[in-house]
Amino acid sequence: MTVWFVIAVPLVIMFFALIMERVESRLRHVAxxxxxxxxxxxxxxxxxxxxxxxxxxxxxxxxxxxxxxxxxxxxxxxxxxxx
Structure with missing residues (x-):
């Protein structure tokens, strides 16, 4: 169970960072x-x-x-x- 947690948390953080980068790039053009x-x-x-x-x-x-x-x-x- 701990192994899945160790693998899943960095992946979730990485995907969240990628999504937020896309949101930021769109907001940069609107701001x-x-x-x-x-x-x-x-x-x-x-x-x-x-x-x-x-x-x-x-x-x-x-x-x-x-x-x-x-x-x-x-x-x-x-x-x-x-x-």
């Missing part, structure tokens, strides 16, 4: 980059700060990206931020 947050904090306008306070970093960065796109985003209108 907000540190440089992007730094740019936001340096260049944010009042409406983007209100969005950060009311709706979180995702919505605030969305407004920030739309503003930075400038003329290219003329067709895209940001949603109204509710107070």
């Amino acid at each position: 907000v980059q540190e440089e992007e947050v730094e740019q936001f904090l340096e260049q944010a306008q009042p409406n983007e700060i209100r969005a950060l306070h009311g709706h979180g970093i995702g919505r605030a960065l969305e407004l920030f990206r739309l503003r930075r796109l400038g003329g290219r985003a003329a067709k895209l209108r940001p949603r109204r931020v509710r107070s």
Whole structure:
């Protein structure tokens, strides 16, 4: 019985580590980059700060990206931020 335990535990840990690596790689693409947050904090306008306070970093960065796109985003209108 002990032999099976000695063999099974390292295998379970190894498979868990492999699965978590895949999860981490997917989350890395979805997560907000540190440089992007730094740019936001340096260049944010009042409406983007209100969005950060009311709706979180995702919505605030969305407004920030739309503003930075400038003329290219003329067709895209940001949603109204509710107070």
